[in-house]
Amino acid sequence: MKIQAKLHQYQAYSVEWILDHPYCALLLDMGLGKTLSSLTAIDDLLEFFGDTGKILVIAPLTVARSTWPSEIKKWDHTKGLTYSLIVGKEQQRIAALEQKADVYITNRESVVWLVEHFKQRWPFETVIIDELSSFKSAKSKRFRALKQVRPLMKRVIGLTGTPAPNSLMDLWPQIYLLDRGKRLGKTITEYRNKYFHAGVSNGHVVYNWILNDGAEEKIYAKLDDICISMKSKDYLTLPPRTDNVVKVQLSSKELRAYRQLERDYILENDGGEIVASNAAVLAGKLLQVANGAIYDENEKVRVIHDRKLKALENIIEEAQGQPVLVFYNFKHDLSRIQKAFPEAKVLDVKSGDVEKWNQGKIPILLVQPQSAGHGLNLQQGGHIIVWFSLTWSLEYYQQANARLDRQGQTQPVIVHHLVTEGTIDEDVMKVLSGKAKNQNELLQALKARVEGIRRNKPVG
Template identity: 40%
Template sequence: MTRRVFVPHKYQGLIIEHQSDVERTNVWAGMGLGKTVSTLTTLESLYALGIETQPTLVIAPLRVARSTWPDECEKWEHLRGLEVVPILGDANNRAMQLRRDAPIFSINYENLPWLIDWFKHNPRPWPFGTVVADESTKLKSTRISNQKSKLGKEFLKGSGGSVRGRALAQVAHTKVKRWTNLTGTPSPNGLKDLWGQQWFIDGGQRLGRSYSAFESRWFQSVKGDRGYHAVEPLDHAQEQIQQALRDCTISLDPADWFDLEKPIVRPVYVDLPSGARRLYQDMERKMFMEIGEHEVEALNAASRTMKCLQLANGAAYVDDAGNWKDVHDEKLHALEDIVEEAAGMPVLVAYHFKSDLARLARAFPRGRQLDQNPQTIRDWNAGKIPVLFAHPASAGHGLNLQDGGNILAFFGHWWNLEEFQQIIERIGPVRQLQAGHRRPMFIYHIIARDTIDEDVMLRRETKREVQDILLDAMKSKGLRV
């Protein structure tokens, strides 16, 4: 690979300056703004100047840890002296990689408990002086607090939240000097997502020493219409939390730096056939339906929601063994129209259930699934795949798909705002522009009318508003926040 000369954009210069000046920081930069190369540039400078001498640990989703960080390091001329070594594979391979002499190592979040345990049972001390948490929302569910015993000895307390967060907490403030949280979506589910991430920055100094303290200060329990209790932020919470984080956070929005056209969004409605509508109404009202010889029961509201989403897409699971039955093909027909309208341009299709994938593959035999094989991404970007089926959970962080096309169709819908935003940005306007493609991005939402599809889309918009307000208030327009 021929290395390229890196000329940072102004916004990348702001990220580099901020990371250099603030040892423990949040970098909230919208998708496509070059957080990875900016962070690597900061690290290169810190190592070159002798400010940092210990290795760096990058924690990221699996695909990003395996490919994005090492590939980005090999892409740029000024990073020639750096190397990113992935700590992946089986336990023996991970241990072998840890013994290598390299400045930067990358690991996926799922292997964090193993990593912490490995250093506990080996004579080698914890080596990483810097940690970069890429897509730090993976740490949002951490529930931990610093406590002092009667003798004045500090210890960590916490049994809730994620296992990986609790494992990482053991070294976050005792062995790590420099910490960077990277994400473009800091609060995908609202302000409550911020505490777990921020704890790794300051141990609770800004938002509260424990999650319960954070919650009691800025949230209230509200009784809903159906008797359930929800936790909602107080009126002053947003402003006060933003103020608390200003000195350690930089926020950048692509819209402030590019003259971008918004994606062209087209809802495509389908109507359920009468038979499918009867099944849907039975499940919705009675939590029970009969598909042929199969009796399908939803044991709770969550199960009913899942079954209704499946029915809206055109199939439903009928047993615990993963068997499913076709119900209708309306969404498949709508997608056929979209592909035909594309007139040969590749189409990226977001699905949710395995039954969706099977039916899509059957209806579009030339289509392919986005899998673990790097050649699949290369073929897509080379225009060799007319229809690419991608689950949003596996088509998110760090994947560059913009060369392959500019058309995205949502075959099925789901609640997760972060995954929804991430798959859009794989071929989104920012990436299209950066890749030199002067073309609009098209998003097609295939929606089953009068079904839970409509509820999911409305709920995603509601969740988006909270995050957008936060990002707008924290964003930097040429000034560090």
């Protein structure tokens, strides 16, 4: 079914912004129609300007496979656009490149291959980076590859709702891909030295950087001529959303097991300061235990408890047959959920699960937020979310919830968080609820727990 698109005023403004700026970013909250605005701009560029050259869209894999093709087919004014999907095995990607199309769509993991394939023969003069924040690391291969061919592009459009979910340090690589260093500096070192100062450090090694006073305003001022930012609360009237914390209580024996594992893993790092990377690894292990299981040194699953499975069972029973979207992080979480709920289906975009979910044919949909956090439209299939495994990434959390809590949702959204009392789950919830600013504070909380254990103080 094709739909006549009547753009909202803010979407029309976004289209004009793209047309007026050879390189720009739309920093739009989830649900504000970044894809529709971009496609409309593409259609206008092809029809009225004719100077786009070949057009490439870079997106997360599931978004490349599902969202962009379905959006092209969905609207009357874009249904005439032809597209070629550059995904899959190398032979399939090469065949897709050889097809004649208005728009070429690829996943971000293929960027390095694409650059190496063309080198200085790079043919794409217009590049749209859907989820620009996935290029936030200046050290990543995908950023370095795209940086090489950036001079060969005439138009670059970046789309994201979370440009700096953890730190404004994340902005430099993203903005460089737009303006080649004109606003924030030619190198990340130049940017860092101008707007930040060292925080926690050990000799010459700096573990985190802190914004200088007034730097945030200065950075935003540098970007206001190429970036527009819109918040969904200012433009959309959505059904209410309820965030519910479901407390999971361990038995005394189970809590002692958690404490012992917590202590053992901490003592593995004893004798020195736990740096951010080690703290992150430790946090991951403790999150596993809070969920009920952990991998041992032989990569076998050691089950600690099943309290979250019972809590999930209660929620599903209370749903009375309404579809439930469950987010998980670890493979052993997935296997235990599937064993407890055989009717549950793991999201597979290629198998048409998005359509099946939206048609009400999947009672329990299991999704890993890292792989399906961006761009999937699931709001027609349900309104109940359960976080079986909490994530400490605010970006993943916000994007994942927006699969249901977005434009087109007609029912109040309920987001259940399964939180194991007395564990790291409680620290993560402080980040997700806004009581802590970012995941760096989670690491600091973890370090405080480390010191408490080392001093033989009660933890929690």
